Amino acid sequence: MRNRRCCQLDSSDTVAGRSWSRVARRAVSWVVPSVVLAAMPKCPLCLAAYVALFTGFGISIAAAKFAWWFVAIGCVAVLVYLGTTTVRGFFKFE
Numbered sequence: 001m002r003n004r005r006c007c008q009l010d011s012s013d014t015v016a017g018r019s020w021s022r023v024a025r026r027a028v029s030w031v032v033p034s035v036v037l038a039a040m041p042k043c044p045l046c047l048a049a050y051v052a053l054f055t056g057f058g059i060s061i062a063a064a065k066f067a068w069w070f071v072a073i074g075c076v077a078v079l080v081y082l083g084t085t086t087v088r089g090f091f092k093f094e
Contacts, residue, residue: 030082037075044068 048064
């Protein structure tokens with residue numbers, strides 16, 4: 001029998017008190033929107049060309065402009081959310 005509580009973890013299961021899966025998930029949650037935002041074409045015409053190149057379907061410039069803003073705002077919103085949760089975690093507001 002082990003003489004430890006159920007909420008304690010072995011030191012081999014954690015990295016600075018966190019599980020490997022949690023650390024990996026947290027890293028991916030920062031990397032994915034950052035890479036999408038950095039790799040996103042900067043003009044709607046280029047976005048329309050990329051969509052046509054990768055999918056075989058052409059989209060209008062108006063649709064590409066809307067999609068560009070949608071993706072850009074979505075990535076920024078995710079990064080702001082991650083930043084606020086990180087800051088809130090440092091200060092432990094309750």
